[in-house]
Amino acid sequence: MSFATPVIACTYSEIALKGRNRKMFLRKLLNNMQTALRGLGGVTIYHVESRLLVRLNDETQTAEAATRLHRVFGLQWVSPAIEVPRAELDAELAEDRETGHVPRLTQLCEAACQLTAESAGNARNFRINARRSDRSFGLNSLEIGAVVGAAVFHRYGLPGRMVEPDFVVDVLVLRASVLVFATKEQSFGGLPACSSGRTMVLLSGGIDSPVAAWMMMRRGSRADFVHFHSGRNADEADCAKIEELVRLLATWSPVPLHLHLVPVVPYETRAIGTIADRYDMVMFRRFMVRTAARLARRHKCLALVTGDSLGQVASQTLHNLAAISPDVSLPILRPLVGMDKHEITAWSHRTGLFNTSIKPYRDCCSIRSPRPILTARAIDLLRMSEEMGLEEAVREAADLAVRRDFAPL
Ligand code: ATP
Ligand code: MG
Numbered sequence: 001m002s003f004a005t006p007v008i009a010c011t012y013s014e015i016a017l018k019g020r021n022r023k024m025f026l027r028k029l030l031n032n033m034q035t036a037l038r039g040l041g042g043v044t045i046y047h048v049e050s051r052l053l054v055r056l057n058d059e060t061q062t063a064e065a066a067t068r069l070h071r072v073f074g075l076q077w078v079s080p081a082i083e084v085p086r087a088e089l090d091a092e093l094a095e096d097r098e099t100g101h102v103p104r105l106t107q108l109c110e111a112a113c114q115l116t117a118e119s120a121g122n123a124r125n126f127r128i129n130a131r132r133s134d135r136s137f138g139l140n141s142l143e144i145g146a147v148v149g150a151a152v153f154h155r156y157g158l159p160g161r162m163v164e165p166d167f168v169v170d171v172l173v174l175r176a177s178v179l180v181f182a183t184k185e186q187s188f189g190g191l192p193a194c195s196s197g198r199t200m201v202l203l204s205g206g207i208d209s210p211v212a213a214w215m216m217m218r219r220g221s222r223a224d225f226v227h228f229h230s231g232r233n234a235d236e237a238d239c240a241k242i243e244e245l246v247r248l249l250a251t252w253s254p255v256p257l258h259l260h261l262v263p264v265v266p267y268e269t270r271a272i273g274t275i276a277d278r279y280d281m282v283m284f285r286r287f288m289v290r291t292a293a294r295l296a297r298r299h300k301c302l303a304l305v306t307g308d309s310l311g312q313v314a315s316q317t318l319h320n321l322a323a324i325s326p327d328v329s330l331p332i333l334r335p336l337v338g339m340d341k342h343e344i345t346a347w348s349h350r351t352g353l354f355n356t357s358i359k360p361y362r363d364c365c366s367i368r369s370p371r372p373i374l375t376a377r378a379i380d381l382l383r384m385s386e387e388m389g390l391e392e393a394v395r396e397a398a399d400l401a402v403r404r405d406f407a408p409l
Contacts, residue, residue: 004107007083008054008066009172009179013076013189016050028192029074035254035408036068049133049174053083070185071252073218074192079170081181082111086137089178093138102147103139109151111180112169116152119182123167125159126152132173144171191220193254198222199333200296201305202288203242203259205361208307208336210245210353211344215335216305217252224299225259226292226401230268230364234261234402241361243404248353250406259404260295264364266396274388279381281372282324284364285315286381287393289325289332294398296330303331309344310337319375326378 010033015025030045033052037043042057043065052075056065062080069078084107096103112128120126130144139147148171149160158167172179201213203225213223225246231237239261250257267287275283292304308316315324325332336344348354385391 004082004084004111006059006062007081009079009081010052010075011077012074015074025192025195028195032072032192032254036072037065040065070187073190075187076189077184078187079181079184081179084108084111084178086176105147108148112148112152113155115169115182116156120167125161125165126167127162127165128169130171134173134175137173188218190218194222196220198301199303199305200292200301201225202292203227204363205241207348207357208344210357211347212305212307212335213249214351224301226262226295228262228264228288228364230264241359244356246406250408253408256405256407260401262397262401266393270388270393277369278371278373281315281368282320282376285324289328290394291397293328293330294394303333305333307336308334309339314372314374317374323376323378323381
């Protein structure tokens with residue numbers, strides 16, 4: 001009789017390096033995994049020797065569960081596996097030793113053969129990659145590899161190959177069980193969602209800021225979003241694309257995400273006739289950052305996040321970045337600041353945001369005057385702010401913000 005059962009074996013990344021806070025991070029990670037697997041029937045998660053083993057009542061849900069776990073920040077590898085209890089293997093090994101039989105490892109061989117039948121595809125050779133987390137097992141890694149490898153060879157005629165094999169079966173010996181798995185999917189690492197405070201992300205319809213949001217979410221922050229639109233009110237503004245981006249980002253989050261839609265009219269009405277064309281871009285950015293900071297305080301966010309990348313466009317020259325927000329005391333996090341556009345685009349693809357990001361959208365930043373100043377000075381911007389009444393524009397805009405909520409899928 002076989003007691004081998006399917007599980008999903010997950011490893012976590014940076015949490016392993018944590019000291020006293022490790023427990024808190026692990027608890028968050030476990031909660032987030034439970035939330036991601038909601039609705040899949042009975043799910044049990046065990047913490048075993050630096051691994052999280054997920055057991056499902058309904059085995060047919062394994063693939064769906066693995067896909068969902070792939071979106072849980074903090075996990076490094078997610079591998080559907082077969083778990084074989086140690087008790088039976090140990091007893092069989094003892095019996096083999098007593099009777100002088102060669103070690104059989106019946107259940108491990110069965111599991112490896114099953115995985116080979118399911119996943120080897122057109123592989124022309126294979127390797128058993130055995131490791132022991134618990135070294136009290138009766139055989140060492142090489143011996144385990146030899147026994148299990150021979151079984152696969154006899155059943156399928158597949159030759160073993162140590163270097164660059166087409167197909168690998170991993171065998172990992174733990175204290176109470178042995179895991180056998182063939183597919184190892186790398187997840188995105190990072191820290192568990194909502195483990196490091198809230199941020200207010202300035203979200204445009206472009207490629208950069210959604211990636212910036214994702215990166216900060218991966219570091220454990222809970223994101224609120226603010227988007228500035230040129231409609232008279234949120235219903236008139238066509239923000240479907242922005243909403244779609246937040247909905248996509250919400251699939252990485254265990255909690256609902258909030259989007260604050262803010263009209264730019266309070267800025268426009270005051271800037272016309274006061275702000276020279278070439279200063280309009282930097283002053284408008286100042287308006288956005290100041291308003292976002294005001295909303296951030298209102299919603300208990302500890303930092304702002306933007307998709308700025310140094311020198312990418314006029315508003316992102318070092319001079320302008322330095323001049324735009326001298327009076328904003330919240331930290332402004334710019335996770336993309338040192339990245340090239342092609343690297344940011346690659347992340348946009350990897351995170352599934354790209355196809356939405358390239359949909360046509362007239363962002364209010366893209367309709368500003370051409371030839372903006374590249375070397376603004378803070379002192380000039382502060383003076384212009386007084387002249388145009390920026391403070392009132394910020395207050396008025398923040399008060400007109402409309403909130404939309406996006407539940408995780
Ligand atoms: P993106 O691809 O993120 O739109 P970009 O390369 O187009 O960036 P800018 O238009 O200068 O660069 O915008 C820089 C940053 O300012 C954006 O990454 C975003 O954080 C913020 N931003 C721009 N427009 C808006 C907007 N309408 N609402 C909220 N934030 C915005
Ligand atoms: Mg933009």
